[in-house]
Amino acid sequence: MDLIDTLRRARIPQFTLPPFVGAVHQRLPQLPPTLGLTTALNLALDRILPRDTLAPLAGKLVCLRVTDAGLSLNFTLTEKGFRPAVSSAKPDLMISARARDFIALALREEDPDTLFFSRRLLMEGDTDLGLLVKNTLDAIDWPRLDLEAVHPLRLFALLRLRMGSSDR
Numbered sequence: 001m002d003l004i005d006t007l008r009r010a011r012i013p014q015f016t017l018p019p020f021v022g023a024v025h026q027r028l029p030q031l032p033p034t035l036g037l038t039t040a041l042n043l044a045l046d047r048i049l050p051r052d053t054l055a056p057l058a059g060k061l062v063c064l065r066v067t068d069a070g071l072s073l074n075f076t077l078t079e080k081g082f083r084p085a086v087s088s089a090k091p092d093l094m095i096s097a098r099a100r101d102f103i104a105l106a107l108r109e110e111d112p113d114t115l116f117f118s119r120r121l122l123m124e125g126d127t128d129l130g131l132l133v134k135n136t137l138d139a140i141d142w143p144r145l146d147l148e149a150v151h152p153l154r155l156f157a158l159l160r161l162r163m164g165s166s167d168r
Contacts, residue, residue: 015100022070031084034073037064038082045081048140056132063091068098093129096122105137112137 045051057077062085064073074085097105101120104110112134115121123130 016098017068022068025070030072030074031086033071034075034084037073038075038084041075041082049136053136054132057129060092060126060129061085061087061089062129062133063094065094065096066099066102067096068100091125093123093125093133095130095133096124 041049045054054077059078060076062075062077064075065071066073074087074091075082076085077083097115097120101110101115105112105115105121112121116123123134
């Protein structure tokens with residue numbers, strides 16, 4: 001059984017992050033969490049996220065807004081993959097929800113349509129891009145997550161091996 005199956009069976013309770021969490025995060029730089037998001041998207045690109053299907057996103061400013069966490073993660077798709085975007089322009093597509101609702105989407109507890117029609121997931125801007133993102137996420141067959149592969153001790157050992165081989 002993998003982590004995703006375990007979390008699905010556990011049924012994470014409904015929650016909303018306390019207001020002070022959002023207030024603090026709004027004052028912090030958004031680049032670090034955006035780098036985390038774009039790194040994860042790039043790891044999935046061409047493996048489970050088909051680049052050709054996402055072509056209409058190229059050059060578009062997308063904002064993933066986690067309302068209760070105070071996060072606004074702006075990114076774009078380039079020839080080299082997903083990249084953080086620093087822009088004061090209005091996003092071409094903004095997807096907003098609470099942290100728990102994004103978790104529910106990731107765990108497939110809820111589908112985007114249910115969240116959208118219950119007004120827990122908001123999409124603003126280019127509706128064609130929004131439908132593209134929704135349909136792409138619906139079509140993905142999520143791989144099993146190998147927890148051993150991401151164990152901190154294993155990651156440190158791999159990093160040490162790579163750093164050691166670059167010294168030569």
